[in-house]
Amino acid sequence: MRLEDCWHPLGLSHSIEAGSSAGTRLLDRELVVWRDRSGIAHIWEDRCPHRGMKLSFGFVRGDHIACLYHGWQYNSGGHCQYIPAHPALDVPKTIKVPAYPVHERNGMIWATLSENPAAAPENDEPVVPLRSLYLGCSFDAAVEALSTCRLVPLASEAPVETVVSRVTNTLLAVSCAQDKLLIGIQVISKTRTALHLSLCGSAQRYQGAGQAHFNAWALQLRHAAEHVRATHAASDRDVA
Amino acid sequence: MIYESARFVFKGSFRTKSFVEFARHRAERLGLDVQFGQANVEAIAVNVSGAVELVDAFEMACSLGPLDCFVLDVVRDGGGVVAAGV
Numbered sequence: 001m002r003l004e005d006c007w008h009p010l011g012l013s014h015s016i017e018a019g020s021s022a023g024t025r026l027l028d029r030e031l032v033v034w035r036d037r038s039g040i041a042h043i044w045e046d047r048c049p050h051r052g053m054k055l056s057f058g059f060v061r062g063d064h065i066a067c068l069y070h071g072w073q074y075n076s077g078g079h080c081q082y083i084p085a086h087p088a089l090d091v092p093k094t095i096k097v098p099a100y101p102v103h104e105r106n107g108m109i110w111a112t113l114s115e116n117p118a119a120a121p122e123n124d125e126p127v128v129p130l131r132s133l134y135l136g137c138s139f140d141a142a143v144e145a146l147s148t149c150r151l152v153p154l155a156s157e158a159p160v161e162t163v164v165s166r167v168t169n170t171l172l173a174v175s176c177a178q179d180k181l182l183i184g185i186q187v188i189s190k191t192r193t194a195l196h197l198s199l200c201g202s203a204q205r206y207q208g209a210g211q212a213h214f215n216a217w218a219l220q221l222r223h224a225a226e227h228v229r230a231t232h233a234a235s236d237r238d239v240a
Numbered sequence: 241m242i243y244e245s246a247r248f249v250f251k252g253s254f255r256t257k258s259f260v261e262f263a264r265h266r267a268e269r270l271g272l273d274v275q276f277g278q279a280n281v282e283a284i285a286v287n288v289s290g291a292v293e294l295v296d297a298f299e300m301a302c303s304l305g306p307l308d309c310f311v312l313d314v315v316r317d318g319g320g321v322v323a324a325g326v
Binding site for chain 1: 241268269270271290291293294
């Protein structure tokens with residue numbers, strides 16, 4: 001399965017509030033993630049068709065987003081519906097921002113760039129958002145660090161076996177005793193990766209001290225992943 | 241809305257295939273009908289029709305041209321209102 005055909009997490013759901021937008025990058029493409037006033041998330045190419053300004057700098061108003069530069073307004077389908085400089089103009093349907101399918105599960109916002117994507121990740125368990133981490137390493141280095149990680153359970157300091165399983169190509173589950181973390185892997189570029197982490201379980205169990213416990217673990221994970229990257233780079237130099 | 245038909249002659253230094261592709265893309269994006277006339281390395285003629293604001297936008301967009309072409313002058317003529325509506 002090519003990465004291009006996968007669903008990719010672009011952030012934690014709670015990090016994009018209704019009426020706000022944010023820029024991100026997936027497989028070297030610049031994307032805008034925005035949520036309209038009714039709470040529906042949209043993921044588009046981060047470029048106004050008019051003059052190329054990033055739409056992530058724009059303003060969300062109701063169910064549309066307006067470019068910061070000249071105020072062109074795009075409806076939730078990506079079609080330009082209003083040009084302030086030409087208020088009487090019936091804007092042609094051809095002025096449109098490319099939009100991508102969106103899926104919200106596991107406390108994360110997912111998108112795919114593929115026209116024939118793999119199955120989207122499903123999960124009906126309640127989750128508590130933890131955090132997003134931005135790593136200076138490749139997707140492979142991040143997966144390698146995750147596959148050898150060891151989790152310390154919340155309820156005990158005693159060593160317990162950590163089980164890492166792959167839910168989809170871009171979603172791993174890390175379990176230890178009663179705790180289970182879902183980790184979505186965003187491929188920003190060949191050398192940059194983001195991890196989006198959610199805890200399976202109730203807010204009552206994890207909010208506060210539980211989040212702090214796994215937050216500290218996540219920071220160690222980032223160090224480990226970037227160390228894998230450094231080790232790979234050193235072995236590449238040795239081969240050369 | 242006012243609809244207009246206009247003829248442009250872009251003058252300068254062109255790779256004709258490159259400029260024609262560029263202009264066709266802009267016309268399609270702006271929802272304009274487009275037909276190309278004579279084209280050589282020094283001048284390319286284009287007829288477009290559609291909403292007058294978007295015909296103006298087409299002229300502006302093509303006045304920059306693609307990276308491998310230089311547009312030094314634009315002559316616009318033959319323009320006229322072909323229809324008006326609400």
